[in-house]
Amino acid sequence: MSGVPIYATTGQRIWYYGFRVICGLIFFFLIAPILVIIPLSFNAQDFFTFTPEMLAFDPEGYSTKHYEDFFSNSDWQLALRNSLKIAPVATLISVSLGTLAAIGLSQSHVPFRRGIMAILISPMIVPLIISATGMYFFYSNPYIPTPFGKIELPFTLTGTYIGVVLAHAALGIPFVIITVTATLVGFDRSLTRAAANMGAGPVTTFFKVQMPLILPGVVSGGLFAFITSFDEVVVVLFVGSAGQKTLPWQMFTGLREQISPTILAVATILIAVSVVLLFVVELLRRRSERLRGITPS
Amino acid sequence: MKTTITLMATTCLTLTAAMANADGHMAGEMTIVSWGGAYSSSQQNAYHDPYMEKTGISIINDESSSEAVAKLRAMNEAGNVTWDLVDVEAADAIRLCDEGLAVEIDADEVLAAAPDGTSASDDFGDSLISDCFIPQIVFSTTFGYRTDMVPEGVEPPKGACDVFDLETYPGKRALNRNPIANMEWALLCDGVAYEDVYDTLETEEGQAKAFAKLDTIKDQTIWWTAGAETPQLLADGEIFMGSTYNGRLFSVIAEQDQPVGMAWDWQMFDLDGWVIPTGLSDERMARVMDYLEFATDTQRLADQAKYISYGPARASSAPLVGDHATLGIPMAEHMPTDPANATNTFYNNYLWWADYRDDLDAKFQAWLSQ
Amino acid sequence: MAEDMLAADGRPLKASLNRALRRQKLRALMLIAPLLLFIMVSFVMPIFDMLFRSVENQIVSETLPRTTLALQDWDATAAQLPDDPVFEAMYTDLVLAAEYKSHTRLGSRLNYEMTGISSLFRKSGRAVGRFDTDRYTDAFQEADPAYADPAQWAEWMADDEIRAELPRTADAYDGWAKMLVSVEDELPVEEEPWDFVYTALYADAQAGADLPISVDLSGVEPVSLQAQFEDIDEDWLDPDVWLTIKRYSPDYTSGYFLNSVDLTKGADGIEARPENEQIYITLFIRTMIMSMSIMGMCVLLGYPIAWLLANLTDRTANMLMILVLLPFWTSLLVRTSAWKVLLQQEGVINDILVWIGLVADNDRLQMINNQTGTIIAMTHILLPFMILPLYSVMKTIPPSYLRAAKSLGATNWTAFWRVYFPQSVPGIGAGCILVFILAIGYYITPELVGGTKGVFISNRIAYHISSSLNWGLAAALGTILLVVVMLLYWVYDKIVGIDNVKLGG
Numbered sequence A: 001m002s003g004v005p006i007y008a009t010t011g012q013r014i015w016y017y018g019f020r021v022i023c024g025l026i027f028f029f030l031i032a033p034i035l036v037i038i039p040l041s042f043n044a045q046d047f048f049t050f051t052p053e054m055l056a057f058d059p060e061g062y063s064t065k066h067y068e069d070f071f072s073n074s075d076w077q078l079a080l081r082n083s084l085k086i087a088p089v090a091t092l093i094s095v096s097l098g099t100l101a102a103i104g105l106s107q108s109h110v111p112f113r114r115g116i117m118a119i120l121i122s123p124m125i126v127p128l129i130i131s132a133t134g135m136y137f138f139y140s141n142p143y144i145p146t147p148f149g150k151i152e153l154p155f156t157l158t159g160t161y162i163g164v165v166l167a168h169a170a171l172g173i174p175f176v177i178i179t180v181t182a183t184l185v186g187f188d189r190s191l192t193r194a195a196a197n198m199g200a201g202p203v204t205t206f207f208k209v210q211m212p213l214i215l216p217g218v219v220s221g222g223l224f225a226f227i228t229s230f231d232e233v234v235v236v237l238f239v240g241s242a243g244q245k246t247l248p249w250q251m252f253t254g255l256r257e258q259i260s261p262t263i264l265a266v267a268t269i270l271i272a273v274s275v276v277l278l279f280v281v282e283l284l285r286r287r288s289e290r291l292r293g294i295t296p297s
Numbered sequence B: 001m002k003t004t005i006t007l008m009a010t011t012c013l014t015l016t017a018a019m020a021n022a023d024g025h026m027a028g029e030m031t032i033v034s035w036g037g038a039y040s041s042s043q044q045n046a047y048h049d050p051y052m053e054k055t056g057i058s059i060i061n062d063e064s065s066s067e068a069v070a071k072l073r074a075m076n077e078a079g080n081v082t083w084d085l086v087d088v089e090a091a092d093a094i095r096l097c098d099e100g101l102a103v104e105i106d107a108d109e110v111l112a113a114a115p116d117g118t119s120a121s122d123d124f125g126d127s128l129i130s131d132c133f134i135p136q137i138v139f140s141t142t143f144g145y146r147t148d149m150v151p152e153g154v155e156p157p158k159g160a161c162d163v164f165d166l167e168t169y170p171g172k173r174a175l176n177r178n179p180i181a182n183m184e185w186a187l188l189c190d191g192v193a194y195e196d197v198y199d200t201l202e203t204e205e206g207q208a209k210a211f212a213k214l215d216t217i218k219d220q221t222i223w224w225t226a227g228a229e230t231p232q233l234l235a236d237g238e239i240f241m242g243s244t245y246n247g248r249l250f251s252v253i254a255e256q257d258q259p260v261g262m263a264w265d266w267q268m269f270d271l272d273g274w275v276i277p278t279g280l281s282d283e284r285m286a287r288v289m290d291y292l293e294f295a296t297d298t299q300r301l302a303d304q305a306k307y308i309s310y311g312p313a314r315a316s317s318a319p320l321v322g323d324h325a326t327l328g329i330p331m332a333e334h335m336p337t338d339p340a341n342a343t344n345t346f347y348n349n350y351l352w353w354a355d356y357r358d359d360l361d362a363k364f365q366a367w368l369s370q
Numbered sequence C: 001m002a003e004d005m006l007a008a009d010g011r012p013l014k015a016s017l018n019r020a021l022r023r024q025k026l027r028a029l030m031l032i033a034p035l036l037l038f039i040m041v042s043f044v045m046p047i048f049d050m051l052f053r054s055v056e057n058q059i060v061s062e063t064l065p066r067t068t069l070a071l072q073d074w075d076a077t078a079a080q081l082p083d084d085p086v087f088e089a090m091y092t093d094l095v096l097a098a099e100y101k102s103h104t105r106l107g108s109r110l111n112y113e114m115t116g117i118s119s120l121f122r123k124s125g126r127a128v129g130r131f132d133t134d135r136y137t138d139a140f141q142e143a144d145p146a147y148a149d150p151a152q153w154a155e156w157m158a159d160d161e162i163r164a165e166l167p168r169t170a171d172a173y174d175g176w177a178k179m180l181v182s183v184e185d186e187l188p189v190e191e192e193p194w195d196f197v198y199t200a201l202y203a204d205a206q207a208g209a210d211l212p213i214s215v216d217l218s219g220v221e222p223v224s225l226q227a228q229f230e231d232i233d234e235d236w237l238d239p240d241v242w243l244t245i246k247r248y249s250p251d252y253t254s255g256y257f258l259n260s261v262d263l264t265k266g267a268d269g270i271e272a273r274p275e276n277e278q279i280y281i282t283l284f285i286r287t288m289i290m291s292m293s294i295m296g297m298c299v300l301l302g303y304p305i306a307w308l309l310a311n312l313t314d315r316t317a318n319m320l321m322i323l324v325l326l327p328f329w330t331s332l333l334v335r336t337s338a339w340k341v342l343l344q345q346e347g348v349i350n351d352i353l354v355w356i357g358l359v360a361d362n363d364r365l366q367m368i369n370n371q372t373g374t375i376i377a378m379t380h381i382l383l384p385f386m387i388l389p390l391y392s393v394m395k396t397i398p399p400s401y402l403r404a405a406k407s408l409g410a411t412n413w414t415a416f417w418r419v420y421f422p423q424s425v426p427g428i429g430a431g432c433i434l435v436f437i438l439a440i441g442y443y444i445t446p447e448l449v450g451g452t453k454g455v456f457i458s459n460r461i462a463y464h465i466s467s468s469l470n471w472g473l474a475a476a477l478g479t480i481l482l483v484v485v486m487l488l489y490w491v492y493d494k495i496v497g498i499d500n501v502k503l504g505g
Helices: A010-040 A067-071 A074-105 A115-124 A130-140 A161-185 A191-198 A201-232 A232-238 A247-257 A262-291 B002-021 B037-055 B065-078 B090-098 B120-127 B161-165 B182-188 B194-202 B204-215 B229-236 B246-255 B282-295 B298-304 B315-320 B350-368 C013-052 C059-063 C065-071 C084-100 C104-110 C117-130 C134-143 C150-158 C161-167 C167-184 C197-207 C225-232 C238-245 C257-261 C280-311 C314-329 C334-341 C348-354 C369-395 C399-407 C412-440 C442-449 C457-466 C471-495
Strands: A143-146 A150-152 B029-033 B056-064 B083-089 B134-146 B173-176 B221-224 B242-245 B260-275 B345-347 C261-265 C271-273
Touching: A010 A262, A010 C280, A010 C314, A010 C334, A067 A074, A067 A262, A074 A161, A074 A247, A074 B037, A115 A161, A115 C013, A115 C412, A130 A161, A130 B065, A130 B315, A130 C013, A130 C457, A143 A201, A143 B161, A150 B242, A161 A201, A161 A232, A161 B350, A161 C084, A191 A201, A191 B246, A201 A262, A201 B029, A201 B161, A247 A262, A247 C334, A247 C457, A262 C314, B029 B282, B029 C150, B037 B056, B037 B246, B037 B282, B037 C369, B065 B083, B065 C280, B065 C457, B065 C471, B083 B090, B083 B194, B083 B282, B090 B260, B090 B350, B120 B134, B120 B315, B134 B161, B134 B229, B161 B182, B161 B242, B161 B260, B161 B298, B161 C412, B173 B229, B182 B194, B182 B204, B182 B260, B182 B350, B182 C257, B194 B204, B204 B350, B221 B229, B221 C261, B221 C471, B229 B242, B229 B246, B229 C117, B242 C104, B246 B260, B246 C280, B298 B315, B315 C257, B350 C104, B350 C117, C013 C471, C059 C065, C059 C084, C084 C104, C084 C117, C084 C167, C084 C225, C104 C117, C117 C225, C117 C238, C134 C197, C150 C161, C150 C167, C161 C167, C167 C197, C257 C471, C280 C314, C280 C369, C280 C412, C280 C457, C314 C369, C334 C348, C334 C442, C369 C412, C369 C442, C399 C412, C457 C471
Parallel strands: B029 B056, B029 B083, B173 B221, B173 B242, B260 B345
Antiparallel strands: A143 A150, B083 B260, B134 B242, B134 B260, C261 C271
């Protein structure tokens, strides 16, 4: 679809451009909320409102005070630190366990494949509020079920760092499983066999042959898992306590208790980070295509 | 298989490292639960900051007071109390005390006496409404309205009953998404005498009457769950008038300079204060007690009034209330207790609500979703 | 063939192959096992644990053990009050529960079934210690000082013969002693028993038991416990209250599930709840309809975008893809609050509409705090989940098919509708079910922009968990929701297969 052919009728031309306009509007719909956030984060007032001064482009109406608030407020800094402490560890767990399991699942003969897959995907399927409450109850009084009854464990996971990390790792797993299995579908098995033929052990084969090729899948799965944890509020509100409050937690209570554009300032920073991350993913993808010998079209 | 082992080992290592890092309750750390917003920052300024400076203990703020009863019950069931001190309304304090979720304390033992030697229990007086409750402030739930949206040639609204007058004051309203105060106002503005409100509310007919009155404005009302919503809605011009805590309205009017006015008539008087959750270790308990003695003394309570327009719960603090910390305006006239504001006031009957909260909450929520 | 083929090591080939297959299976399972274990422990068990709460109901029999037992003999259908032993049992139970401070929680539990019980229990918990039963205490203690001696009591209550003779007293004393140790932190041998123990002793004596030291009780005016309860609140004379206690005394109950479909256990079996309490069926239906609308909107908006992306060069498509993924990666909370700013009556969209002149200033559109608000905001949030699977399916449809159809004389529309569209149906299916499943479980967005009419069943679950503390009902509602989602997942797996979901990777 590279432009309208010269022989196109007027109707076709109208349709061609009409369609683009429609798509443009939908893209605008997708981006509009983000476009609203950025100017509002420079609001000089403490409300989510376009003030008359802002609309008149009066410099008085703008201020960076909400950014200053974010960087100077201890609650926001604690939330940022917590998010950065929780999300990477949760991602590491999801990615390491998830990649292994995806490799296992992609073998040709796996018994109960469907059932296993359903269980592994379930954190994405079960409505979050149910997961959150279930985890809350269980993590409060963890036990090991045996045929003879429950063995209660002498500790509790709610309100602890470990609890939040475990919960977030579980939520991120489906993304890793899905993306990595999708990459493995296109994986050429003869490559591992060739490596084995040449005397490489399974570990060497994995790290030298398989891993570089499925890396894009692993990375994008990991990024999804990271974002899941980084943007997750329902579960952390239940399982965590103020000591583990994350950025979304702080935003959520912020929206409910102390409406302040600091939230928008944080969001703007996060959007900037997302854009960078998305470009990184795109670059990685192009690099992997080059590696696999597919010329980028 | 080695891969598995390597990866598992890495995971375990990370987890152990994380565990070593996990805070639990480190010495010198205290989680204090409050309402958030301007209220929390007034506490931060008047209590937390000076206390942290004095003792070096760091205070973590949790803005979960609106769900305090639920969370405390869950923590208690789980046997893992992560909160050290909780700021709740009087009615919630009574509930928590009734359920054994809050520690009973002896005011004279725990709290500092007034500078002139008056004992704490005498100084706090009637505000000590429960054995678990350490009062902090007197506040009121009252109404704010957009001054620029008052129809021409009409007197601005005076108070609660004007909310029900859609003809004189058209426009959206904002009310609290729970029965407290709304039910009382509905009856009061439907002609029930002030003394009879709670007796009426105890009966089926009385409740039906209150709901019928609320029905008249139901589709013009936005129901808020957090005190900061009404100020935002007023600033946006989304509503004509709405109820919220008087301190939040003060901040909209005096600090944010919005075109908003106060309507004080039939403001609902209420108390807010601390409760200590049961199940703290001795060490944490001692720390909380130390904080409490500091944070509820006469000077500290008076200091809080520099940041927000709530009346201190101690009689001895009242004369010390001065000017606003940054604006320099006298705070006394913005207090709900100021005679000019308190011509018609409604005293929340906490004990009644402690008994009937469950009943009315269920009915109110069902009514809302219909 | 008579002889089996042999592998290089001399074993039969079949066995060797089988062994290899087994090893391969084992290897695969070993790779999966850590994750499976992890998910089971950190996720699946919590979910089951939670679902179990929807039938658990030990609180009644734990708080009122004696009453539960005594009520078993009561004929509930006669619409009559239970007789004295039930009131006696309730007296003992309630005094103890008030000390343990568990009566208020039980009151809240029973209030879910019959509004009014909560306040009844709270009032009674305060008053039950002040019954006139001190008359019995005085009578016993005046008759013989041994009855006022804690050590003597302890001795009696350690004697099996006396215990057998005075079953009520022994039971009441045990309950009292246990409470004393755990709540008051005092020793029974040092404390005088409370009134309700003497009341039990009196009841035993009236039943003809031999007292350890006989006492003439003829001069003692009996205290009617029923009248004492009536003094607290007349509701205690309402058979419905007792009926509710009896009905919800078993350790497991279907009550929460009935409640979550607007039913209740009535006098003659299961019946509908009063009209003003029926909300859940409506909510389930609303959740379904709104999720469908959101799904429909997502197809409508997602299809053109996916088509455009699939038909552009990879480089352009990937750059445009960032526009799709950017909101996907932006905090849900922030996007929702941005929609608040956009949609409210004094918001950006209304301002623009007024400025253009499409809408009168005094007649601004109501787009938030209602269903419209929820649908718009959620469509926005879930749109990427529609676009991504659609896009990955459309990428596999060769453009040559369309060209072939056209060169065979099909119009643009026919070529699209008869050739292209059918091949993109799996993508629509995948996107639809993904969006639908995610939509019915959402609660944060509806909570913030939905007002009272635009909220989902999940909001109710959240409300019951964090405000009303009715965890059993929350679990029951959650179970129903989960079953619906599981059904959908099963359908999804049948139609599309879960492996075919791609997330832009």
